Amino acid sequence: MTSYYPPITYIVPEAEDGWLLKTILLRRMHVSRKLQSRLKLTEQGITLNGRRVYTSVPVQAGDEVAIRMEQETSDDILPQPIPFEILYEDEHILVVNKEAGMIVHPTHGHYTGTLANGVVDYWRQKGEAFRFRAVHRLDQETTGVLAIAKNPYVHQHISEQMIGNRVDKTYLALVHGTPEPPEGEIDGPIDRDPEEPHRRIVTPDGYPSRTKYRMLESWADGSLVRLKLETGRTHQIRVHMTSIGCPLIGDKLYRHDVYKDIESQGSEPGNEAEADVSLMPSFERNIVLLDRAIPRQALHAFELSFEHPVTHEKMTFQAPMPEDMRELRELLQKGRYS
Structure with a gap:
């Protein structure tokens, strides 16, 4: 049986009565066409009032549109008990304070000892299944705020904000x-x-x-x-x-x-x-x-601000200046x- 993450929902307002479902998904829920194609392949990927329908159907005011993504894991990343500092976490996003010397994602010649190895192990210990998706990069020796998306919708949404210069770093x-x-x-x-x-x-x-x-x-x-x-x-x-x-x-x-x-x-x-x-x-x-x-x-990546892809709240995260930079100062x- 397919396992899904909790649904992301949208209630159709009066002004959008009669719109096509695919238009709601694209223009209001900001689900890319690529992700829509992926969601269509699963039983509960896209539903209207709890029922699976074609995205070409019109919607009515008060309808509930929901998307559900299949649970994923990073099977190519070895879980390792590597400590890291959590600044914020909910069911969609993990924000951490990366330390100096830590590579974010396994690369050629660095398959272990990375932040991804530690995060994957942390999720496994909690009994949670997510794929590691860093939404931006920090150099190995740069410290500070780093956001990690827990599903493809969140990753896509924040990536689009970055392309549109709506993420403040x-x-x-x-x-x-x-x-x-x-x-x-x-x-x-x-x-x-x-x-x-x-x-x-x-x-x-x-x-x-x-x-x-x-x-x-x-x-x-x-x-x-x-x-x-x-x-x-x-x-x-x-x-x-x-x-x-x-x-x-x-x-x-x-x-x-x-x-x-x-x-x-x-x-x-x-x-x-x-x-x-x-x-x-x-x-x-x-x-x-x-x-x-x-x-x-x-x-040091001191501050990161963006709109939460699901709650649409403006969120700002800060990490204090690390000890080595304080001593240098x-x-x-x-x-x-x-």
């Missing part, structure tokens, strides 16, 4: 230097670096990319910056902040230009961590010491890094 970053001006928008197209394909660069031929920023605090050698993504390119914040001369502290991929000078003075590329800082000018020394003070890029305040 706000980050906190500790960067080298001081942005000038202290508040603005970086509008710089991004694409792969042809010389290093794993890196991204700002290039006129790239994909449109926009990041709004506002400096919250500033010290002699760095700043705390609040950033809001207007687009969602890979490494967007890291690339954009580097492009304005304020790379993220601790970032080993998008580094400050002073490392080019350090390399030219004899340090082997990639081995600057071994360089003798006592021989460096104070400006270079402070940059290197700050980068050594945190083992990752100092980037204190170093910047003191101005002593050795």
Whole structure:
């Protein structure tokens, strides 16, 4: 027997009397045509007043339209008892605070130890069946708010909000230097670096990319910056902040230009961590010491806001700045890094 998740329902108002069922599904319940096709294949996938009908039938005011999705599991993900912090959970969504160093989803060479492995195990321990569907991405070393959809309808709905720029994603970053001006928008197209394909660069031929920023605090050698993504390119914040001369502290991929000078003075590329800082000018020394003070890029997904796909409530989730970034902030305040 097919097992279903609880139904998602809609009561037809007077103004929509006579509409076709498929129009209600698409325009009012925002069920994509692809998902409608999938729901039609199951006995209780789409019902009108509890009965299975063709989606071409007209509806009447007061009718109850319901969709039911089959229960799923992530059979390709090995359950592992990996702890993670839950910020919010209901029958449709799980929101977590991802820690640094944790990969979100298994990839080639990383089949275990990911957030997905821990979430799948958590659901199994609760006796629940869901497929792991992260609705957005965070880099392995980036911390903060991450939303996970529990069914294809929720995933589709939030994805459409993201495409329509109706999901607000706000980050906190500790960067080298001081942005000038202290508040603005970086509008710089991004694409792969042809010389290093794993890196991204700002290039006129790239994909449109926009990041709004506002400096919250500033010290002699760095700043705390609040950033809001207007687009969602890979490494967007890291690339954009580097492009304005304020790379993220601790970032080993998008580094400050002073490392080019350090390399030219004899340090082997990639081995600057071994360089003798006592021989460096104070400006270079402070940059290197700050980068050594945190083992990752100092980037945190602080806030995520979107409309709940089922209740339609505007929801906002926040994760406090992690300990390693708080400690780095204190170093910047003191101005002593050795």
